[in-house]
Amino acid sequence: MIENERQYEITRRWVERIREALEVTRGRLADAEDSPDRWKLETFEAAYQSQLDDLEREVADYERVHSIFGAPRQPEEEPYPLTQIACLVVDMGVSDLSNRHDWYAHGREDDCPDGA
Numbered sequence: 001m002i003e004n005e006r007q008y009e010i011t012r013r014w015v016e017r018i019r020e021a022l023e024v025t026r027g028r029l030a031d032a033e034d035s036p037d038r039w040k041l042e043t044f045e046a047a048y049q050s051q052l053d054d055l056e057r058e059v060a061d062y063e064r065v066h067s068i069f070g071a072p073r074q075p076e077e078e079p080y081p082l083t084q085i086a087c088l089v090v091d092m093g094v095s096d097l098s099n100r101h102d103w104y105a106h107g108r109e110d111d112c113p114d115g116a
Contacts, residue, residue: 022048025048029041
């Protein structure tokens with residue numbers, strides 16, 4: 001099942017690749033009328049066709065759902081912690097962070113006995 005736009009684009013590219021492989025296989029199959037390896041080409045053709053049918057069905061399902069409900073919502077990502085820390089460092093200054101690390105990290109200063 002295709003769940004997002006990225007998977008949709010990748011699947012569409014695979015559909016094109018498999019179509020091309022299927023055309024090549026069918027061309028070789030037409031040239032191999034009396035070849036002892038014809039059964040291999042027929043097997044490849046059936047496998048490519050099966051895979052193509054499955055992927056085309058998934059693409060059609062995604063397009064149908066996308067047309068009915070609109071673009072799927074992407075889950076909002078939590079900000080990366082180091083990015084948040086970098087923003088804080090820029091805002092408060094590196095020397096302030098190094099001098100008051102315990103207060104910023106734990107909400108108290110080292111020399112404050114009551115923890116405030």
